[in-house]
Amino acid sequence: MAGSFTLKPVGIVRCDRSDPIDDDWDAVPTRIELDTAVFDHEALMGLDTFSHAEVIFLFDQVPDEKIVTGARHPRGNTDWPKIGIFAQRGKNRPNRLGATVCEILSVDGTVLHLKGLDAIDGTPVLDIKPVMSGFQPRGVLREPDWAKAIMETYW
Template sequence: MTVSHFTLKPVGAVRSGRDEPIDDGWDAIPAHIELDDNQFGPEALFGLDGFSHAEVIFLFDRVAEEKIERGARHPRGNKDWPLIGIFAQRGKNRPNRLGHTICRILKVDGLTLYLEGLDAIDGTPVLDIKPVMSGFLPRGEVSEPDWSLELMAGYWS
C-alpha cells in the first residue's frame, strides 16, 4: 500500500533570537528547543546529554505553498551558481518543507535542549530529535561541488 499523505505532530518548538530566515551567521544565534509538555516529561531527553551532537528535523512552516520549488533553481537565486534540482540543494522551499541540521548539544535542562548551530528561526515546529552516532555518519569520503562550498562559506559564522 502506498501512503498518499500523513500528519505529523511537532514534538516541540525552536526558541531563538532570530525570527527572520536570513541565510548566514547561524552559529552566532543562541537557540534551544522546548519540548511540548503536553506530550513529554523530562525523561524524554534523558541520556541525550551524553552525546556531543543531535540531529534536529523541523518544518519550514513559514514557506508559502506558492513558493515551493519542484524543479530546479539557482541556489539563493545566484546566477553565478548552476541551475540545480531542489533535491540537490538544501533550500527551505522544498516540497515537504523539511529542514534537518546536526547541532552541538550544549546542555539539557528539563524539557529544554540547548544547542549551537541550529539554523531554524524562533517558533519553528520541531518534528524529531535524534542523537548523532558515528555509525550513522557517512562511510567513506564525502564530495560536493564547488558552488556548495561557496554557498556555505559564511553560513555558520
C-alpha cells in the same frame, strides 16, 4: 504514491532570530522546548552524553507559492549552476522539511540548548536524534565547489 499523513511537533524552536537570513547561524543561541503536554524530562534523558543532535523541523513559514519542485539557482545566484531541489538544502522544499546537525550545549529538563540550528523562532520541531558515528557518511564525501562556497558564512 502513498497518501498524506499527519505529524505532530515534539517541540518548538526558541531563539532571537525571526527572519530566515541564510548566514551566521552559529551566533544564534537556540533552544528547543518540548511539548510538555506529551513529554517530560525523561524524553531527553541521556541526550547530553552526545556531542551533537540532528534536528528535523518544518519550514512552516514558506508559503505554497514559494515551493520549488524543479530546478533553480541556489540562493538565486546565477553564478552557481541551476540544480534540482533535491540537490540543494533550501527551505522551499516540497514537504518543507529541514534537517540540521547541531552541537548540544546542555539539557535542562524538557529544554534542549543547541548551537548551530538554522531555524527561526517558533519553528515546529518534528524529531530529535543523537548523532552517532556509525550513521555518519562512510567513505569520501564529495560535493561541488558551489556547495562549499554557499557554506562559507553560513555558520
